[in-house]
Amino acid sequence: MGIIEIKNVTKEFRVLNRREGLKGSIKDLFSRNYKTVRAVDNVSMTIEQGEIVGYLGPNGAGKSTTIKMMTGVLEPTSGEILTNGIIPYENRARNAQEIGVVFGQRSQLWWALPLVESFKILKDIYQISDENYDGMIKLYSSLVDIEPLLHKPVRQMSLGQRTLSDILAAFLHDPKIVFLDEPTIGLDVSMKSKIRTLIQALNREKNTTVILTTHDMGDVDALCRRIVIIDKGKMLYDNDIEHLKSFFGSYRTLKIRTGGELKEQAESIKKELPDFPVTADDEWISVLVDEEKSKVIDVLGQLQKSHKIKDMQLEEISTEEVIKKIYEEGVA
């Protein structure tokens, strides 16, 4: 049995339909109509101890709702959830002992105090033995430069330091599962990589299961072997990331640089190749080619007739593009 078992879980919310305008506000005062929104729709999955799972989906797809159900904050409308073999919403406190959570950008640390004070409170709350606590701090200092953080009040930390501290705090009681909700949002490149390395190391050292939601495919590439994709409450995909890419393996991106003004060139290429998605950034014009339908070399040949190609690159499809395609078109 997996550490997390989710079977046919559905969650519905009742939301108020607000009417528009001043008249609508007055009407709302006397009568209200509600509608039922299905945030999570018949989702099932099994997660094994020690996995790092990327839980992906566009905004409002139902990711947070699923996580809130797994942490015991929300009760599912129907279906079953078991974490560590217990039903989370019936045993919220018992479940909480075995999980760690970093939720969005909301720090769970004590704002005005140095980090070490927060750690001490958490040590008491989770009843961590001195031995385990010291072991954990030792582990932390081998992974990151923790000393300067420990004695700094949280409110004086940079966003990156705070996120790092929040992650350390979530792992402190050696939980079986850690939920990370967009841990790298708003961070610079070096901090992102630092945090990814930390998560990976903690997962390896402690065999902690990590459920990661993110919009940053760099996180996914660096950390997850398995991804689950959800949209409008429905599960779209649950498998290896490699498997996913093989779905779209026949896609290649042809990147070219031409003479003349880039935007104009891109527009004219768009007209010439109506069947291919064409995009442009500051340097390159990209054409997405499905090799089952047409050959890259043919496309290139056609382009060469009307444009002077200065430089070109051929790229495998990136995770980012795969995910984007899934959000837009679903799994073929």
Added chain:
Amino acid sequence: MKRKSLRFYLRIYFRILAQDLKSKMSYRADFIISTIGMIFTNIAGFVSFWILFRNFPSINGWGYYEMLFLYGFSLVAITPVQCLFDNNWSLRMAVYSGDFIKYCFRPINIFFYYQSEVFDIKGLGQLAFGLGTLIYSWTKIGLGFTPLILLKMTVFLITASLVMIAMQNAAAATCFWIMNSFYVLDLVTRFKDYAKYPITIFSPVFRFIFTFLMPIAFIAYYPSLVILRPDEVPLLSWLSPFIGAFFFWLSYKFWMHGALKYNGTGS
């Protein structure tokens, strides 16, 4: 997992409470200004009382010092709610912003965890003010300091505190359902100012309301009767410790019900 012991909770309580005091130390100017504000409030309350009853020797058969006793009693009785349950005032914002969810992720009781986070030292000034008033009126009435009366006093002060705490918990918890619960909390706070008047001034209908529905009569009136009018104590006074405990339990259940129903806003 084993059930958590009282000792565990006490330890956590003082640990978290100590962090709050440490945090407050880092905002010293705020602390001083708030304390002055609190003293102002108490002085103004006392001045209003004095202006009002200076004109009238007695109200409804209650003399000046007896009224003063009720006043002091109610001040002392609202100290615990002021000191220990002040975080109720921030509940609305925590729920509104979604920050409340952090309390749901810890393996301890949510209500306990939430309330332990703030200790309002300003309340101690109020306690001193209340005790002063109480002792002054006590000696003026000539009640005497016997162990029995002190025991009664302690029990009934705790009773009154429980009722006050219950009312505030319930009022704060409304924020789990309605948006601007500030008005509810504000209203209850204003009501406690009226707790210091003898309930006999009201008509029977409102006596019932203020006894059972909005139990402000238990904050000062019923408990004080035991001390002030030992010969004519109604049954409700003797029952008030149990009623206080019951109201507290009820408000706790209500608060927790709201907290568990809460599911965080946004994504």
Added chain:
Amino acid sequence: MKLKKYLTLTKAGIMESLQFRLGTFVMAVGNLLYLIVVYYLWKAIYASAGSDTVNGMTFSDTLIYLVLATALFNFMEMYTVWEMGRSIQSGKIVLELLKPMKYRNYLFWTYSGQFVTNFFFTFLPTFIVVAIVTHGAVHMGLNLLFFIISVIMAISLNYSINFLVGTICVYTESIWGINIMKQVIVLLLSGATIPLAFFPEPFRTITHYLPFQSIYNAPLSILLNAHPEPEELMVTLGTQLLWCIGMAVLSKLFWKVSLRQITVNGG
């Protein structure tokens, strides 16, 4: 169209406050209960006094005065100090300063929508109930017109005082402390909790030289006095006007000076 942009804010404010249906309801019920407490308390006080008139005011005078003072308070209270304090502390103030109107006006007109809803939901119903219950103790004549003029000046003066106190939040983080001091002083010295007529002599004279009595005492005494001496009326309204102008100038100046503090330190 200058007026139009202000009225848009008013309309948005009305819509926003209507969104909170339950809150509005709770507020209305709460106020009613609160007024009932006031009613019984003063009834008991007058019954104990043994005479119909105390300090020149009859029971119904006092009642109308206090009930309408509460209604006026609910109508005029804008929580400006809180709003400004939060805005300054969070740095949101910088965005608000970018709005194409003066911050002082922006804040006022954002609230004006609540004036409208509060007027219809709390003040008007209270006024009508009071007028009916007291069987014409409220004189319906020219005094109503003067009352309205006086209330408008009271709103302006109250806002200036609030704005002045709110500006202090540029210098300190203690919003609660600052606000409670203001509230306590204004409510007591303006006669909102106890009519100024009940104040003992030296106090009463002092309050007449302070701006606060122009907020509650002035409009209410104008309303209650069915046949005022023209001279007396002019003095009351004139004093109000002077305070209005004085405080508006003072609060604007203080804001102007303090604004430099924000722009220099970046809020």
